[in-house]
Amino acid sequence: MGKRIENARKLLNAGELYSLDNAISFFVNDYAQKFKAKYDETIELVLQLGVDAKQSDQMVRGAVAMPHGLGKQKIVAAIVDEKRVQEAKDAGAEHVGGEDLIEKIKSGFLDFDVCVATPAMMPKLAAIAKLLGPKGLMPNPKLGTVSDNVSEAITSVKKGQVEFRVEKNGIIHAGVAKIGFAENKIKENLMALYGAVLAAKPAKSKGVYVRGSFLSSSQGPSLKLDLKSFVI
Structure with a gap:
């Protein structure tokens, strides 16, 4: 090289x-x-x-969606309440759930690139913060990965979102x-x-x-x- x-x-x-x-x-x-x-x-x-x-x-620090993507599809995990599950699935998230998904992650499941969550679910993510944080997977409002607009957050990530710090x-x-x-x-x-x-x-x-x-x-x-x- x-x-x-x-x-x-x-x-x-x-x-x-x-x-x-x-x-x-x-x-x-x-x-x-x-x-x-x-x-x-x-x-x-x-x-x-x-x-x-x-x-x-x-x-x-921030995040911005690339107009033409990044040439790689990101796998998204969405942690939402039961009423938002279908919305997250329709937006394209590969892994969707609430406390059940949190428990799965606690057991070692980390087969995703980005984690999106609604504000209401954030207190429950404290149980997996030590798993997500070191890998840069913890949802963050400044990065647009904590949002009540689940569809928009997932779509932005899927489009090709670049995080910068x-x-x-x-x-x-x-x-x-x-x-x-x-x-x-x-x-x-x-x-x-x-x-x-x-x-x-x-x-x-x-x-x-x-x-x-x-x-x-x-x-x-x-x-x-x-x-x-x-x-x-």
């Missing part, structure tokens, strides 16, 4: 700021034709933010598309994430909010982006 990436980097101009369009074109065309891995790699966006993530009032060093890193997507679809997904991060700017954040941005693929090189090409 090292030699493959090294050869791919030879196609790049050292120190150059790439426009969003040119960076996407590089991965879809130049890189994909000669150097990409044998699977459909994920296009990843990295944003360097001017926030102090160690301060609770400068936390940047700033790390301690001020970095947000998220996969937004596959190299095999059309260039315009990759760009629209990228812009959806970028717009969501802008909207999540903390009130206490001062100075330059987005300080840098990079585009990469799962096993490919990283291109530094010209932030002017993100103007929306």
Whole structure:
């Protein structure tokens, strides 16, 4: 893999700021034709933010549905009361239940990617919080996975929802598309994430909010982006 990436980097101009369009074109065309891995790699966006993530009032976190999905169907578990079971099933959740599903999870069942719950059921999820939390599966209102609008929450997840959270060093890193997507679809997904991060700017954040941005693929090189090409 090292030699493959090294050869791919030879196609790049050292120190150059790439426009969003040119960076996407590089991965879809130049890189994909000669150097990409044998699977459909994920296009990843990295944003360097001017926030102090160690301060609770400068936390940047949220979720946004990708306009063109993520190229992978997520398996959803919906924990709802009995009256909402059919609604959750109709929305596409693979595993639906109330206390029965909670008991199943307590027994070790974790064969799902996202857990959605209604606010009324959240107190009962305390019994499985230690199982869901470490795996990033605990429903969260900020991520849209705790909602009284069960259908909308499940549909959003199924459509391809990206969760983002700033790390301690001020970095947000998220996969937004596959190299095999059309260039315009990759760009629209990228812009959806970028717009969501802008909207999540903390009130206490001062100075330059987005300080840098990079585009990469799962096993490919990283291109530094010209932030002017993100103007929306």
